[in-house]
Amino acid sequence: MVTQETLxxxxxxxxxxxxxxxxxxxxYLIETRLDPIARQEGxxxxxxxxxxxxxHPSQPLRQKVIDAxxxxxxxxxxxxxxxxxxxxxxxxxxxxxxxxGRRIRIWTAGCSTGQEPYxxxxxxxxxxxxxxxxxxGILATDIADGALARAKAGIYSQYEVQRGLPVTYLTRFxxxxxxxxxxxxxxxxxxxxxxxxxxxxxxxxGIFDVIFCRNVLIYFDADTKVRIMEQFADIxxxxxxxxxxxxxxxxxxxxxxxxxxxEKGVCxxxxxxxxxx
Amino acid sequence: xxxxxxxxxxxxxxxxRKMISDLGHEPLEAIHGKDALKQLEAHPDxxxxxxxxxxxxxxxxxxxxAIKLRWDPVKRPTIIMVTxxxxxxxxxxxxxxxxxxxxxxxxxxxILIEKLSILGITNGCN
Ligand SMILES: C[S@@+](CC[C@H](N)C(=O)[O-])C[C@H]1O[C@@H](n2cnc3c(N)ncnc32)[C@H](O)[C@@H]1O
Numbered sequence: 001m002v003t004q005e006t007l008x009x010x011x012x013x014x015x016x017x018x019x020x021x022x023x024x025x026x027x028y029l030i031e032t033r034l035d036p037i038a039r040q041e042g043x044x045x046x047x048x049x050x051x052x053x054x055x056h057p058s059q060p061l062r063q064k065v066i067d068a069x070x071x072x073x074x075x076x077x078x079x080x081x082x083x084x085x086x087x088x089x090x091x092x093x094x095x096x097x098x099x100x101g102r103r104i105r106i107w108t109a110g111c112s113t114g115q116e117p118y119x120x121x122x123x124x125x126x127x128x129x130x131x132x133x134x135x136x137g138i139l140a141t142d143i144a145d146g147a148l149a150r151a152k153a154g155i156y157s158q159y160e161v162q163r164g165l166p167v168t169y170l171t172r173f174x175x176x177x178x179x180x181x182x183x184x185x186x187x188x189x190x191x192x193x194x195x196x197x198x199x200x201x202x203x204x205x206g207i208f209d210v211i212f213c214r215n216v217l218i219y220f221d222a223d224t225k226v227r228i229m230e231q232f233a234d235i236x237x238x239x240x241x242x243x244x245x246x247x248x249x250x251x252x253x254x255x256x257x258x259x260x261x262x263e264k265g266v267c268x269x270x271x272x273x274x275x276x277x
Numbered sequence: 278x279x280x281x282x283x284x285x286x287x288x289x290x291x292x293x294r295k296m297i298s299d300l301g302h303e304p305l306e307a308i309h310g311k312d313a314l315k316q317l318e319a320h321p322d323x324x325x326x327x328x329x330x331x332x333x334x335x336x337x338x339x340x341x342x343a344i345k346l347r348w349d350p351v352k353r354p355t356i357i358m359v360t361x362x363x364x365x366x367x368x369x370x371x372x373x374x375x376x377x378x379x380x381x382x383x384x385x386x387x388i389l390i391e392k393l394s395i396l397g398i399t400n401g402c403n
Contacts, residue, residue: 158363164391
């Protein structure tokens, strides 16, 4: 049994360091995710792990605990529509708007094991000649080291390459390695992976034309959501586009975005005139 | 939509029949390629075929060849290969012979739903 004291300590640590907002109803999550970590680290129970962390604020162990508590669920072409919109509307618009500088910067915040940035990269590769002589960069960040390491390796199981990925993308953009599939260099080339905690601020990253932050903020409390969404608005270029997960909305959180609805799906643009949330 | 499941394993057919009807479609079965040809003649309104590779009498790619010879490409059903063959060159071969999608066994309900959605097939309504 995990004691209330341990739970309180872990909840507050996770909240402070990752934004993850949990309460007692999520005790089972602590149990299932941290039991293996406690064992690995040689503690008889999660309570002992908690006590040790309290006394020794060692960063690597904290990072391991945070890693284990993250939900890394993702897939190629997740929800499809945002990617259709990106390819069919957003990128063509940017090709006109950014004609002078010939540069497009895309950020996927909370990229997990890499399927989201690689989906974007495959779409860009597919647009081929239209993008020749353009400087295109996809920055992909996450707080979880384990997920990032997998993302960088770009090697996926047979199960993962069947989730949402049209088979023609599999044959075109992957090499087979026995039962696993490795994304090709031409796709990897456009993506830079970096560890970044969204709580520690990110204005130093510069301005982006497109920001994806899907299914990440759902785990955060309202105040943290406000703070992070407003920062996204601040670093979005004037014609820039922001994508949230299917079940998420900025409304009721911040008035900095306008909803853009197209037949290919929904995205958000920065308001030029600020509105009430 | 009428969905023809072509597989020589009764167990696999039963599992797929359940998945297909849970999604609101109408499953039909064939035990190999030749049987499938008969079913296709008998039910010209079959919209989707889920096709195993290794089967007696006529295997999956032989059936793809036969369909290519006989059917007008716009009138033939959409075809998803569903097979344990998981080598890149097999996938490429099946696509070249006219398969529209490819599922490597074992697969899950999520994979099936997402592959159907890639093909523009949504859930049926019954
Ligand atoms: C459910 S995944 C979403 C992956 C992908 N965006 C998608 O929609 O498929 C959520 C990701 O957000 C990351 N995450 C959670 N809190 C974070 C934080 N404070 N900073 C950066 N990433 C965070 C997790 O590690 C996890 O990989």
